[in-house]
Amino acid sequence: MHLKHGRYYYIQKLPDGKQAWRPLARELAAALNEYKRWQNASDPNIGGLDKERELKRLFRSARFRAQRNAMSFDITMQDLRDIATRSNWTCALTGIPFERSAERVKLRRPFAPSLDRVKAEEGYTKGNVRLVCIAVNFAMNEWGESIFAAIASSYVGRSSEKT
DSSP: OEEETTEEEEEEEOTTSOEEEEEOOSSHHHHHHHHHHHHOTTOTTGGGOOHHHHHHHHHHHHHHHHHHTTOOBOOOHHHHHHHHHHTTTBOTTTOOBOOOOSOOBTTBOTTSEEEEESSTTSOBOTTSEEEEEHHHHHHHHTTOHHHHHHHHHHHHHHHHHHO
């Protein structure tokens, strides 16, 4: 763990070999507890995220939006569990692990999971949904995945030039 800017962090090794700084709490005791949860993959509350509760929230919200907008909805809670398990509780597009840190950014938690429709014009159906970070879903909301990918790729290219 590292103390940086008044907050504790730990460095997580990502599947692609890169590293990511993961925020923990500001108080040492709370940071140690969060760190232990992150290290224990069998913990149902990794990163402060109650997995079952989070999936229920996503399910209810999606069902409500589908009814409100007259969209098809044929996913089940088990479908969401399977999607989350297959992705190892990480964003389908970035590989960033989901978390619900205590810090909110404009009333949102950017790394919490969000249910994304691959084809926005279609409903919440099996094969058309994936779990992504809220921040990623917001970024793709207006223009789609291709614009998000172009921006992310450009950012990575420019940031690697600076180092």
